[in-house]
Amino acid sequence: MDAEIIAVGSEMLTPERVDTNSLYLTAELNDIGVEVVAKSVIGDNRGRLAEAVRLAMSRSPILILSGGLGPTEDDVTREAVAMALGRGLAYSAEIAEALERRFTRALRKMAEVNRRQAFVIEGATALPNDRGTAPGQWVEQSGAVAMLLPGPPHELKAMFERQCLPRLLQIVPKLAIRTLFLRVAGMSESDLDQLIAPVYTKYTNPATTILAAAGDIQIHLRARCATQAEADALLAEVGGPIEQLLGDRLYSHNGEPLEAVVGSMLRERGATVSVAESCTGGMLGERFTSVAGSSDYFLGGFITYDNAMKTGMVGVPPETLAQFGAVSKETAEAMAIGARERTGSTYALSVTGLAGPQGEGPIPVGTVYIGVADAAGVQVAHRVLLGDRQRIRTFAAQMALDVLRRRMLKGV
């Protein structure tokens, strides 16, 4: 079954704003087996919006509108949908009273203009809004349904979940949907695609989506079948070979980010970690501590940005810096060893590199050394990363987390 989404509001047509409501709605619709085939953003213009509603309802059985339900002249959704359907607007004394009660509870006087929100399209069902003043509407015509939802995301989500989903489930043919959400570290998107495309391109169900960020690739497989068991079997049939091909580059089977996976591994082992960061400037610590409960295993770290700090904070010998430079295997080793000694952590990670934009002598921008120290000694990984300053730093932090994950996998 097809659906379309229209976001209403001139403020959504500025260079700064994206319509994120449609992403939430798309995920919810996909979950019940409904495809979104078109979405649009229309400014506060009655005629243009009415035209878009007419077109959408003529070709798709489900239309969701967000926004434009407020009390002002700029809020045109109620009227535009009524125009598109050739219906009138009825004044609901009941809704007006509910609005008034809401204002009284908040010890405020309701402005006259708020009564505009009490207009309901003839034949439509008003949908209560327990998080704001704008009621929603559910209106059917010629086998198609239009839902009018408020624009603020927390109001829209609550109304969709409580009022629309149960009604939609009566209309939409039942489908079981199961998803597999894999994450992979340390591969380029093209290498990954070359590796797994021979498997997933043989299937249109499950649908495969690949999303790439710096050093982190997400693979979503979504199976739709008549029963849950069939969907699970299909995911196993396609996901199994993909997981096998990816091997230990696969770090998550449920979409968890790398810092959470590494955190769980540390907790299981009763191990702790500390960091010494140069070019990432705190980003690696920030990643570790973004996970609630990370105080179980993350002790702390040193941001040794200045060279004197590499010596002062974690004891990198001045001769090492002089002979090999700050961006070197030897400095990464000394940083990791120094951080581990000073914090008493089980593992210590170090990052030193050149994030640019300026290079330093013969060292190319993007050069990164990652050290990992533990009771068995210290190892250093080296790569030259591509991209701008922010991408190099993000990639380096991701790479450091992955270096620790692999070190723990090896059981060291």
Place this chain on the structure above:
Amino acid sequence: MDAEIIAVGSEMLTPERVDTNSLYLTAELNDIGVEVVAKSVIGDNRGRLAEAVRLAMSRSPILILSGGLGPTEDDVTREAVAMALGRGLAYSAEIAEALERRFTRALRKMAEVNRRQAFVIEGATALPNDRGTAPGQWVEQSGAVAMLLPGPPHELKAMFERQCLPRLLQIVPKLAIRTLFLRVAGMSESDLDQLIAPVYTKYTNPATTILAAAGDIQIHLRARCATQAEADALLAEVGGPIEQLLGDRLYSHNGEPLEAVVGSMLRERGATVSVAESCTGGMLGERFTSVAGSSDYFLGGFITYDNAMKTGMVGVPPETLAQFGAVSKETAEAMAIGARERTGSTYALSVTGLAGPQGEGPIPVGTVYIGVADAAGVQVAHRVLLGDRQRIRTFAAQMALDVLRRRMLKGV
């Protein structure tokens, strides 16, 4: 003058993807005085896309399409626009040869299917693509123009800038556009709006947009006038009183982020800074070092996440921790003083707080203490921030940068 934007591609209708090309295009169009009145995303469906193109070109003089110009069956933009205009597709031997040369240069053999990219809508101008294989097209009919641009952002941007903008400037009436981009720290959006709405709501030109993030509000004023001098005068007329009302809460007049503003202030003063972070776990260091050239003033920092690290790394007395707790004014003071002593920096910032989701005894989640130490002593700011873990951490880092900015403003 009005414009519409259509992004083509079923992959843009998933819950994970937003069409960011339209944000770039909107900014560029606004800059030459063109308003975007509607935008949409259409899947890989010839009929549906042709219908959308017909509707857009019937009501708006400018239409930009992105994506769907690739070589496969799924790439339907060329055909859909031709259908909408009732025109044929001509095969361009010249484009086919150029494609072949491109493949030869890359030492690859061109697949037969790539010849599909050599079809040009009858009467259209082909737009060269120096960053990819898909040529663009510029086609006019009945006073409206449609531009067909490739989907990958770096290809689209280059083609729009080099091929489309010069042509658009021939069509679009000349307007001078000037922008004022203010940023404010430490105010809530509603307080800010209450303060400045009496000024900006009196004007529709300049247009005012307010964007709020954790502890950071952006105010964009955009004036459109016949001449640059008029636009500047108008911005001064509206921006002046707003700036006066905001006073020292205003930290940027040109959109620069707070870490860059604080960095410039440190550089001007020949001063250096270090940090000691607990609940932000490295985020403050990450903010400082995200600015290229920050090694001029950022020395380094301590991520004292674990309590033992607060003592070990920056010398917080165990008695302070025992008596007042880790989240306290006294600990924030000791952290800032300790970081400053150990790094020899001019200023040291400390952050300690409770980011949640779990509380600790009587201390509410969101409690944050920010310390700033310098030669004159140490001061601590205290707030209880609202929101989830990520928002509290982001707000705390922003607040720390602002504490240092205010300390420097006072000339201490």
